[in-house]
Amino acid sequence: MNAWEGFLAARDIWQEPLVASLLAxxxxxxxxxxxxxxxxxxxxxxxxxxSTLGIIVALILxxxxxxxxxxxxxxxxxALAFSMAGALVLGLALHGRKLPGEASVGVIYVxxxxxxxxGANRLVHAAHDLNAMVFGNAVAVPVSDLIxxxxxxxxxxxxxxxxxxxxxxxxxxxxxxxALGFDTRFWNGLLFLxxxxxxxxxxxxxxxxxxxxxxxxxxxxxxxxxGRLRPAFxxxxxxxxxxxxxxxxxxxxxxxxxxxxxxTIAGLFVVVGLFFRRK
Amino acid sequence: xxxxxxxxLVAVEDAAIGYGSPFLHGxxxxxxxxxxLAIVGPNGGGKTTLLRTLLGVQPxxxxxxxxxxxxxxxxxxxxxxVDAFWPLTVAEVTIMGRYRLVARGRxxxxxxxxxxxxxxxxxxxxxxxxxxFRTLSGGQRQRTLIARALASEPQLLALDEPTSGMDPPAxxxxxxxxxxxxxxxxxxxxxxxxxxxxxANYASRLAFVDKDRQLFHVGSLESMxxxxxxxxxxxxxxxxxQENGRRFVYPEPGGER
Numbered sequence: 001m002n003a004w005e006g007f008l009a010a011r012d013i014w015q016e017p018l019v020a021s022l023l024a025x026x027x028x029x030x031x032x033x034x035x036x037x038x039x040x041x042x043x044x045x046x047x048x049x050x051s052t053l054g055i056i057v058a059l060i061l062x063x064x065x066x067x068x069x070x071x072x073x074x075x076x077x078x079a080l081a082f083s084m085a086g087a088l089v090l091g092l093a094l095h096g097r098k099l100p101g102e103a104s105v106g107v108i109y110v111x112x113x114x115x116x117x118x119g120a121n122r123l124v125h126a127a128h129d130l131n132a133m134v135f136g137n138a139v140a141v142p143v144s145d146l147i148x149x150x151x152x153x154x155x156x157x158x159x160x161x162x163x164x165x166x167x168x169x170x171x172x173x174x175x176x177x178x179a180l181g182f183d184t185r186f187w188n189g190l191l192f193l194x195x196x197x198x199x200x201x202x203x204x205x206x207x208x209x210x211x212x213x214x215x216x217x218x219x220x221x222x223x224x225x226x227g228r229l230r231p232a233f234x235x236x237x238x239x240x241x242x243x244x245x246x247x248x249x250x251x252x253x254x255x256x257x258x259x260x261x262x263x264t265i266a267g268l269f270v271v272v273g274l275f276f277r278r279k
Numbered sequence: 280x281x282x283x284x285x286x287x288l289v290a291v292e293d294a295a296i297g298y299g300s301p302f303l304h305g306x307x308x309x310x311x312x313x314x315x316l317a318i319v320g321p322n323g324g325g326k327t328t329l330l331r332t333l334l335g336v337q338p339x340x341x342x343x344x345x346x347x348x349x350x351x352x353x354x355x356x357x358x359x360x361v362d363a364f365w366p367l368t369v370a371e372v373t374i375m376g377r378y379r380l381v382a383r384g385r386x387x388x389x390x391x392x393x394x395x396x397x398x399x400x401x402x403x404x405x406x407x408x409x410x411x412f413r414t415l416s417g418g419q420r421q422r423t424l425i426a427r428a429l430a431s432e433p434q435l436l437a438l439d440e441p442t443s444g445m446d447p448p449a450x451x452x453x454x455x456x457x458x459x460x461x462x463x464x465x466x467x468x469x470x471x472x473x474x475x476x477x478x479a480n481y482a483s484r485l486a487f488v489d490k491d492r493q494l495f496h497v498g499s500l501e502s503m504x505x506x507x508x509x510x511x512x513x514x515x516x517x518x519x520x521q522e523n524g525r526r527f528v529y530p531e532p533g534g535e536r
Binding site: 037039162163165166168169172173175176177178179180181182223226227228229232 | 371
């Protein structure tokens with residue numbers, strides 16, 4: 001049996017992770033356009049850390065007080081709660097007057113990162129799983145996670161299709177949008193909520209680090225390659241899909257770490273973008 | 280006190296303005312449908328806060344804001360506040376002025392695109408519609424932002440430092456556009472500027488704001504742009520000269536009063 005036949009024969013192993021990678025790649029690629037253009041790359045990093053922290057808190061609760069949190073659904077629910085609460089806080093903090101927005105994001109990012117390290121230190125027995133969550137292996141994605149991811153993709157796609165003009169206007173020029181009567185807090189909150197939804201469910205499939213990368217790299221490549229906003233959303237989604245699924249396949253055949261392979265393939269698109277920059 | 284009249288678009292009465300805590304009290308200011316009002320004062324003096332309060336973006340902290348009927352506002356932010364990195368064309372930026380008139384979940388239609396074409400034509404950049412916003416000169420970007428404001432078919436055009444960072448010819452050019460739009464009728468203009476000279480030949484009324492000196496004065500251009508009034512406002516001797524029908528304002532060196 002050659003490698004390709006072996007791959008096809010193992011369909012039961014890869015079909016859910018591959019579909020999950022495809023969906024997460026498209027979703028993160030699309031949302032990344034907002035992340036990059038709003039200059040909030042580190043917001044996605046902070047939300048990714050918060051979502052990982054949520055999973056660790058779920059595991060610690062299970063260990064400390066016997067709450068049944070080993071179930072993947074419970075972990076995902078806690079990660080979602082952390083990520084969405086973080087999205088709302090960061091959405092407000094970015095427009096705070098007491099601290100520059102980036103300082104608030106930085107505080108949340110490093111604090112969540114430190115708590116992840118402290119929490120992981122208490123969960124020595126789960127070190128392997130945690131490593132997969134952070135760096136991404138996309139090896140085993142339960143059908144339930146895939147369904148949640150698909151639902152989140154549909155919800156985000158629907159919201160962004162229905163309210164594209166409001167989200168773009170408020171992101172591009174919030175000051176004018178506010179002067180014309182748009183509730184900028186609401187629209188910013190909605191945008192950050194979709195990010196808060198997308199990050200934990202994508203991180204379950206790709207891993208936290210690849211999700212951060214996928215919220216940045218496909219969008220950066222698309223913005224280098226395309227000179228218009230609407231096509232940039234499409235191209236970023238396509239790059240996300242190609243890098244996620246391509247990375248999964250390459251890592252399968254060459255026995256490479258999945259998350260790192262996906263990120264590297266996404267990075268190649270930036271190199272291509274640098275050579276074929278829009279005019 | 281300026282009481283609202285039939286032609287009043289919006290007014291603030293005995294208002295306190297600020298963010299969280301008030302930094303200027305007792306402000307009464309009315310904008311009527313034929314106004315060309317310039318809000319001037321030093322940087323950080325509270326001009327933008329007054330404009331935002333007038334527009335209802337910022338709540339009055341005391342007193343009240345009066346607006347009897349729904350008001351169509353066109354707003355031009357400071358040019359530097361608009362991120363030119365976004366891959367948008369001039370037409371795409373301009374059509375944002377129509378978004379308030381388009382229902383949620385709907386896209387702009389033919390009527391909106393027509394309004395965009397008209398607005399771009401009014402400010403003389405119809406040919407730039409397909410150009411990328413980021414490739415424009417400062418003056419062209421400013422005209423695009425004015426066109427976006429006009430696309431909303433406003434009764435009140437509000438501008439925050441519209442000539443900031445422009446060279447003198449571009450500044451005159453932008454001010455001429457505003458004067459022509461105002462003269463065409465049906466449009467009140469309220470603009471913020473830290474450069475008195477930029478507005479002294481265009482506005483019909485001036486409001487002077489300086490929170491550090493707790494100053495707020497409003498009056499006709501004639502009553503405000505004279506050596507006595509400006510000397511009191513700036514705290515130093517000021518010369519006002521007229522050449523070829525244009526006013527020039529010179530703060531005098533070492534002229535503290």
